[in-house]
Amino acid sequence: MLSNLKTGFVRFLKDENGNFAVMTALALIPLLTGASIAINLARINLEAAKMQDGLDAAAISALKVYGDDGDEATAKDLANKTFFANFGTPEIVDELGSESSAPVASNAVNLAFGSLGVETTATATYQHKYPPLFFGLRPYTIDRVSVAARMPGREACMLALSSTATRAFEVSGSATVDTSGCTITSNSTDPQSIYLNGSATLKTECLYTAGKVSATLAHLTLACPKAVEEVAPIRDPFLSKKMPTTGSWVSLAGCGQNFVGGGSGNGDCNGTSRTPNNPPAGYTVELKPGTYGGLEIKGKVLLRPGSYIIDGNPLKFASQSVITAEGVTFFLLNGAQLDIHGGSTFKVTPSLMGDWAGFSIVAARNNTATATINGNSASSLAGIIYMPASKEIQYAGSGSTSGECVRIVAQEITMIGNSSFKLDCKATLANNTINNPGAIRLLR
Structure with missing residues (x-):
């Protein structure tokens, strides 16, 4: 019986069709991994760019309102509305550190007002956790910052x-x-x-x-x-x-x-x-x-x-x-x-x-x-x-x-x-x- 198994294994190794199937299967692993990484990086870069654009718009709009009437609460509310209008609420985004299924809009933009010399500043920050498109990859955190300044007239x-x-x-x-x-x-x-x-x-x-x-x-x-x-x-x-x-x-x-x-x-x-x-x-x-x-x-x-x-x-x-x-x-x-x-x-x-x-x-x-x-x-x-x-x-x-x-x-x-x-x-x-x-x- 052992002789038959040995003979069958030798035949399998000598079979060219079998070798091709095995090598193809083995080669697909790094190819799929590389493709997964490339696709995820592209999606991450897209989300990061959208986030930056949204934060820039949020910081500018908030600073204008804050300079006009000094109402910090109104400015923060406008910053969030402006940010999410530009960034959107993509389904692939989960709230950072949250185990719930709450949408991204529930995680507010962090907005702080300050000064830099004679200029008034608004600093807007936001981050979220990006779950990978394919199984087996670790989640990636995207965070961006925008700082706007208003020069004195x-x-x-x-x-x-x-x-x-x-x-x-x-x-x-x-x-x-x-x-x-x-x-x-x-x-x-x-x-x-x-x-x-x-x-x-x-x-x-x-x-x-x-x-x-x-x-x-x-x-x-x-x-x-x-x-x-x-x-x-x-x-x-x-x-x-x-x-x-x-x-x-x-x-x-x-x-x-x-x-x-x-x-x-x-x-x-x-x-x-x-x-x-x-x-x-x-x-x-x-x-x-x-x-x-x-x-x-x-x-x-x-x-x-x-x-x-x-x-x-x-x-x-x-x-x-x-x-x-x-x-x-x-x-x-x-x-x-x-x-x-x-x-x-x-x-x-x-x-x-x-x-x-x-x-x-x-x-x-x-x-x-x-x-x-x-x-x-x-x-x-x-x-x-x-x-x-x-x-x-x-x-x-x-x-x-x-x-x-x-x-x-x-x-x-x-x-x-x-x-x-x-x-x-x-x-x-x-x-x-x-x-x-x-x-x-x-x-x-």
Whole structure:
């Protein structure tokens, strides 16, 4: 029997047809493996390219929405819709790390906003596990990243945030305003979003508005070819900054009734000095940083550098008052109002330390009170006036021909007197800027 098996095996090996069948079967294994790898690589590259295109579109669209209204949730929602509209939801894709049969759309795009120098960035990432087309190959993870950046556009000196107000920015009466080098921007979609009456004069780098400019017969000079109308609004550039909290009120007893409201003479003035009942001519009262339950300045007062939190009651510079406040930031909280009369003489510069460096006047984001800032030729104010909920700021500068380092953010802004603004104010404003949206580009 063994002899018969041996004979049969020898015949099989000598049979040319049998050899061909065996060799063909053996050769098919690497051929099929190679073909499988090639097909899978092609499909992987196709999916990766589709994913990259989808992420690029998602990052750009999200950055545009985020720059327009600052709503991160809306931007992320749009990013996902844009991505899946471009990438699709192919059946061969499984959610990474998931053992369920959920479709790819349930795995959201990872989107993060940040900054790169002066540019705002959006980074979109996504990954999925690619199951091979043929049995026996290990799954492959595809991941891609897209980074889009928005360059800052022209710098604005004034930003009116209201989206609906008529005359959100106005130059009234015979006021003359010069913002050469920086723009005026209004988020209002109203036909008179930016308004100049017949006797007003405005010279500016450019006008940007989500609505229209009304400047019939007015003296309007633009450095740009024409006003830019019906553009996307600017998000509040300082929305992420945190407001301070109030503390115990600083006592004004002993600070002199002729110097501050609520003061009296011949007593200790909040630890800075003793104010006599009959102070000599030119006497100066000093105040220290802290929380004040209102602050009316009526005489010659020096405010030491730091933060002055005004809690609930007005901050007022009365007529004939003389105020020196260098390195100071005023915070108007709990409905505190601002009233700076033209009869007062003041020198106010912002603190250059802390989160609010470069800001001279800041109002809480729920403080809708109107404000008046009326300077004169003997006064100077520098810094950012940030009152984002204020229904209206009425502003008149010192009239200085050299310009002032002032920026204003409010719901509505009305220029009631002659004012001139500087562009190069990086040191005074601690590098804070208000920029119109610029071009969006892909970094990666």
